[in-house]
Amino acid sequence: MKGGTSNGLYLVVDPSGTRRWIVRVTVKGQRNRQGKSNRTDFGLGGADIITLTVARERALEYRRLAKQRLNPKYHRDKEVPCFEEVARQVHIKRLPTWKNPKHGQQWINTLADYAFPKIGRLPVSEIDQPEVLQVLSPIWTEKHETARRVAQRVKAVLDVARSRGFREGENPVTVVMDARVLPSTYVRRNVSS
Incomplete structure (x- = not known):
């Protein structure tokens, strides 16, 4: 089950009840094999640890990279989890x-x-x-x-x-x-x- 906030940020609730944040971004100018925009989901961490405010900040950083035609998968700063x-x-x-x-x-x-x-x-x-x-x-x-x-x-x-x-x-x-x-x-x- 997904619950979206804004700008591609989602709270995903797994069948086990575990909640986690993901952000969906489209990397500007990149296309997948079918020729469609390269849309990708990135995990931001568990909702019991990562607050909505932190999830929004991380999502904003991912979207900023994607807008610059950089795939966040390869260009994000490696944030060390707790x-x-x-x-x-x-x-x-x-x-x-x-x-x-x-x-x-x-x-x-x-x-x-x-x-x-x-x-x-x-x-x-x-x-x-x-x-x-x-x-x-x-x-x-x-x-x-x-x-x-x-x-x-x-x-x-x-x-x-x-x-x-x-x-x-x-x-x-x-x-x-x-x-x-x-x-x-x-x-x-x-x-x-």
Whole structure:
């Protein structure tokens, strides 16, 4: 289902209820194979993260490029998405792979509870070891299993961000885990003979 605002900006609601912004632009002077104007849709981000004002600003930039005979696909500035935006995209992509919808909900809920409040609004390119420690340290000893899952999920999101060209270098979660800077959670049990 689509709901249009103005100037080619649409709010698309998927069957799952996920809402996202797209902009439809026609690149001036370019034609497709059928000889018609080259009209293309570009995703602007999820509506739960991207406000209408931001979506309008992005749509205006895409239309400005198209009017200059530049295809926004190749000429837009690469805007780095925030952690929460990439995490929600990863969640949606992985939904069909979980055996049970409950697992998918748990996946995003742990990030919403522990990661989003600390790093959710940060661009994925700015997340490094200190930010990972900020997420994991408060829960590492008290809720170790949850912290381990949060670490795996943050790592997965940052791996996807890197594969899309939004990050460079090693994943900070890997660095933190390999450096063993978090306290040991090994519990020594007293065994009586």
